[in-house]
Amino acid sequence: MTQVLRKVVTFEEFVAKYPDNTGKRYELHDGVVVEMPQPTGDHEGIILFLATKITLEYSQLSLPYGIPKTVLVKPPENESAYSPDVLILNLPNLVNEPLWKKESTVTQPASIPLVVEVVSTNWRDDYHKKYADYEEMGIPEYWIVDYAALGGREFIGKPKQPTILVCTLEEGEYQINKFRGNDRIQSLLFPELNLTVQQIFEAGGAIMS
Template identity: 85%
Template sequence: MTQALRKLITFDEFVAKYPDNTGKRYELHDGVVVEMPQPTGDHEEVVGFLAFELTRECIRLNLPYFIPKTALVKPPESESAYSPDILLLNRPNLVNESLWKKESTVSQAASTPLVVEVVSTNWRDDYHKKYADYEEMGIPEYWIVDYAALGGREFIGKPKQPTILVCCLDEGEYQINKFRGDDRIQSLIFLELNLTVQQIFEAGGAITS
């Protein structure tokens, strides 16, 4: 579970105080600072594998994208700031981001082709809150990578199955495609991506069915 630390602070207050020197990760959810759970080793292996594969595809296609180590996504109309597991940034548009230089924060969809959240114990944030905010921002593509089948049955089936949801923006709304097992991920950002769910989940030691 996420743990509320303090209520109702502004984004400016958040970036002035967090991150601190404890090594912990924090996000701001509608003015509430939440401490993010320490990821498991499996979680980090999935994140690392995906970040490597996406970076390799960017290099192969000569795309002006990169994945920062730490950066925030701020929905423009709320006092929130998210730290995605993988954030793909469009370097040419960063000149239009007023918060980028000093606070490594983006708020425009043109800067953010793709966001990936690898699901952990706070799965409701990924499936509900972040889904709604990323959609409202107009971020073209959002992946929810649920290698441990933690999400609700309405999202990953009954019985629950490890699943990757690829949410692609269409006329202002996300259209969701679900992938499992030997399915090849279909991405509108990376049309030629040759990567299966099994390959991604094996990186984190997950068992697929």
């Protein structure tokens, strides 16, 4: 379960104190410091696989992108700061980011072509809060990778099925496409990406039902 550590924290206070020396990961959700659950091996395996494949894709296309290790995404309108599982940065736009040099934080959709969250026990954050904030920020593409079928039935069906949701911004709102099994992921950012849901989940060691 997600553990709430403390309330009413500003973004400036958060970046000054965290990460601490415990090795734990934290995010800031509307002024609340949240300790992120320890990821499983399947979770980390999927992140590694996706980061590798996406890196190859943007490298082949000669796009000026990069995948950082510990960059925060901050919605400008609230005291939140997220640490996505996979974050694609548009490197040329970082010079326009006011929080980049001192806090390694991005706030502008022009800096964030794609963000990926791999769902864990705090799945409501990915499907509700982060979805709403990423959409409001104008991030063009957001993937929700639910390999363990943890999300609500309204998102992944009944009975629940392991699903990848690709949310693409159209006229300020996300349009959701759902992919399962041998479906090939359809990405507007990487239209030639040749990956199926099965390949992604199996690469992480996850067992699909």
